Structure formats: C-alpha cells, structure tokens
Amino acid sequence: MTTPRNRTRRDFLTRMAGLGAVLATPRALLAERRAVLGSARAQAQLPTRPIPGTTETLPIVGLGSSKPVLEIPTAGTDPVAAVIRALLEHGGRVVDTSPRTPEIDAEFGQVLAAPEFRDRLFVSTKINTDGEAAGARQMRQNQQLVGSRTVDLVQVESMRDLDAHWPNVLRWKESGEARYIGVTVSSTRQHDRFEAFMRAAPLDFVQVNYSVMEPQAEDRLLPLAADLGMAVLINRPFMNGSYFGRVSGRTLPEWASEFDCASWAHFSLKYILAHPAVTCALTETTNPEHMEENIQAAYGRLPDEAMKRRMRELVRDF
Numbered sequence: 001m002t003t004p005r006n007r008t009r010r011d012f013l014t015r016m017a018g019l020g021a022v023l024a025t026p027r028a029l030l031a032e033r034r035a036v037l038g039s040a041r042a043q044a045q046l047p048t049r050p051i052p053g054t055t056e057t058l059p060i061v062g063l064g065s066s067k068p069v070l071e072i073p074t075a076g077t078d079p080v081a082a083v084i085r086a087l088l089e090h091g092g093r094v095v096d097t098s099p100r101t102p103e104i105d106a107e108f109g110q111v112l113a114a115p116e117f118r119d120r121l122f123v124s125t126k127i128n129t130d131g132e133a134a135g136a137r138q139m140r141q142n143q144q145l146v147g148s149r150t151v152d153l154v155q156v157e158s159m160r161d162l163d164a165h166w167p168n169v170l171r172w173k174e175s176g177e178a179r180y181i182g183v184t185v186s187s188t189r190q191h192d193r194f195e196a197f198m199r200a201a202p203l204d205f206v207q208v209n210y211s212v213m214e215p216q217a218e219d220r221l222l223p224l225a226a227d228l229g230m231a232v233l234i235n236r237p238f239m240n241g242s243y244f245g246r247v248s249g250r251t252l253p254e255w256a257s258e259f260d261c262a263s264w265a266h267f268s269l270k271y272i273l274a275h276p277a278v279t280c281a282l283t284e285t286t287n288p289e290h291m292e293e294n295i296q297a298a299y300g301r302l303p304d305e306a307m308k309r310r311m312r313e314l315v316r317d318f
C-alpha cells in the first residue's frame with residue numbers, strides 16, 4: 001500500500017537513482033544529492049541494523065573519534081564537538097573511542113557530558129594496554145569518560161594482552177558495567193587469531209578492518225559473525241585516509257550511479273554497508289562536512305555481489 005510517508009521516501013530514492021544520469025561530475029552530484037537529502041531528511045531516516053539477539057538497533061554509519069580526540073591538546077574540544085554534532089544532526093549515534101591520556105579523556109568526557117550529547121550516543125570504548133591491573137584502570141577511565149558506571153560497549157583493542165583482560169571483561173558484562181563486550185582487529189595479518197577467538201568466546205561485538213581495498217574480512221570473519229550472532233563494527237573504511245591518496249585524481253566510474261554513489265567516500269562505504277553482517281561502519285573525521293557526506297552513503301541503493309566484484313577489480317591497481 002502506498003502511504004504519503006512511503007511515497008515521499010520512494011520519490012526520494014527515485015530522485016537519488018536518477019541523479020547519476022543527469023549530472024556530469026561527482027562534485028555536482030554530491031552537491032545535488034546534499035540538496036535532495038536536505039529536503040527529504042524529515043522523511044528519510046538514517047538506516048539502522050539490529051544488534052543480533054537484542055531489540056536494540058544502531059545507525060549504520062558512526063564516528064571513529066581517534067583523530068579529533070587526539071587533536072584536543074592542540075585544537076581544543078570544538079572540532080570533536082562539531083563532528084559529533086554533525087553525526088547526531090544526521091541521525092547517527094555510534095562514537096568509537098580508545099583510552100587516551102587522562103587529561104585528554106577528561107576534556108573529551110566534558111564534551112560527551114554536554115546536554116546536547118548526553119544520553120544520545122552509543123559510545124564504544126576499549127582496553128588497549130598490557131596487564132590486568134592497567135586494563136582495570138582503563139575501564140575506570142572509560143566509565144569516567146561516559147559519566148556512568150555502565151558503558152555501552154567495551155572492546156579489547158587489537159586483542160592486546162587479551163588473556164590478561166578477558167576474565168575482567170566477562171566480569172564487567174556480568175556486573176552490568178558493560179552492556180556489550182567485544183574485541184577489535186585492524187590488520188588483516190591478525191585475522192586468523194581473531195577468528196579463533198570469535199569461535200571460542202561469547203562476544204557481543206567484533207570490530208574489524210574492511211573496505212573495497214581491504215576486503216579480506218568478507219572471506220570468513222563477516223560470515224562467521226553472522227552465523228554466531230555477533231554485531232560487527234567496521235574500522236579503516238578509508239584505510240586511515242590512504243584510500244583517498246590512491247583514488248586521488250581518478251574519475252568515479254559512471255556505473256557508480258547505479259548504486260547511488262556520489263563520491264569516492266561513498267564508493268568504499270557502500271561496498272562495506274552492502275555486506276549484511278555489518279552493523280555499523282565507523283568513519284574517522286575531523287570535518288563535519290565529511291561526517292555528513294559519509295552518512296549520506298547509507299541512503300539509496302547498495303551494490304549487489306556482481307557490482308561489488310566490479311568495484312574490487314576497478315580499485316585493484318590503484
């Protein structure tokens with residue numbers, strides 16, 4: 001049945017689909033798409049996906065906060081506040097972070113405590129140190145950061161000293177100090193060890209590197225996460241920025257409009273979001289306009305398997 005609401009959304013998607021045919025350059029396409037998005041924003045919600053086994057959902061694009069948080073000592077807190085504001089304004093909610101110096105995290109914690117952000121974010125925290133006692137101290141720091149005894153998610157970053165931390169992580173879940181628990185990896189070399197841990201431990205979340213130029217996670221890790229009912233966060237969607245160096249000066253192929261892709265940022269993000277096991281792609285940025293652009297990738301069509309193969313082949317020699 002066609003209702004005014006879904007008719008508006010359908011019109012929006014149809015207009016998005018048609019843009020590629022009428023606009024010559026990716027920049028123009030992006031500008032036009034932004035305008036369309038602006039008028040349709042009231043109707044079109046940023047898509048969400050469920051955390052498996054729960055009734056909770058997460059918006060499918062989030063913020064990796066490393067860069068703006070590490071810049072707090074030199075740039076202050078306004079830039080990180082600006083990107084989080086952009087994230088929320090465009091329907092996002094997930095902010096991924098790691099323990100920094102106590103001074104940096106104290107300032108970042110003040111940002112997160114501001115009325116405009118408090119209780120509106122899903123903050124994923126990490127343990128990234130050696131030794132059980134140091135890990136427990138980082139958990140206290142995470143709790144101070146979010147201003148609550150309960151953190152949404154705690155992950156052991158890059159499986160660092162996993163044996164020392166994991167018994168505590170399980171206890172934090174048991175005690176309600178962590179709503180969800182997980183591990184992260186950001187290097188393909190670590191995927192085998194990561195897979196073994198996924199098979200052995202009761203993980204709610206995994207975080208893994210995955211993109212059109214680093215697609216290896218789709219071979220085994222992503223299907224396994226789906227089989228085991230684990231939520232999946234994606235890091236390195238742009239290979240920490242080196243992706244943009246490799247696509248620089250190249251024209252986006254015309255066929256990218258077939259899946260409503262308006263920029264090279266969309267090209268990698270749509271590749272990632274097309275995988276059904278992916279819950280949320282974390283994009284790191286210091287620029288609110290990039291945050292908005294990255295969120296726009298969640299709208300419109302996503303590539304199918306044949307298209308994904310074509311995308312991989314295109315960038316293979318970049």
Ligand SMILES: NC(=O)c1ccc[n+]([C@@H]2O[C@H](COP(=O)([O-])OP(=O)(O)OC[C@H]3O[C@@H](n4cnc5c(N)ncnc54)[C@H](OP(=O)(O)O)[C@@H]3O)[C@@H](O)[C@H]2O)c1
Nearest residue numbers: 064066096184186235236237238239240241265284285286
């Ligand atoms: N082991 C781990 O747990 C681990 C490891 C790595 C990363 N992570 C997580 O994953 C997050 C993201 O991954 P990543 O660090 O590799 O970063 P990334 O998202 O792959 O790339 C970030 C870079 O891309 C640029 N960028 C972002 N959007 C852009 C756009 N639309 N157009 C042009 N440039 C754009 C950013 O510059 P601008 O500031 O100019 O936008 C930045 O230099 C991290 O913040 C962290 O939360 C976790």
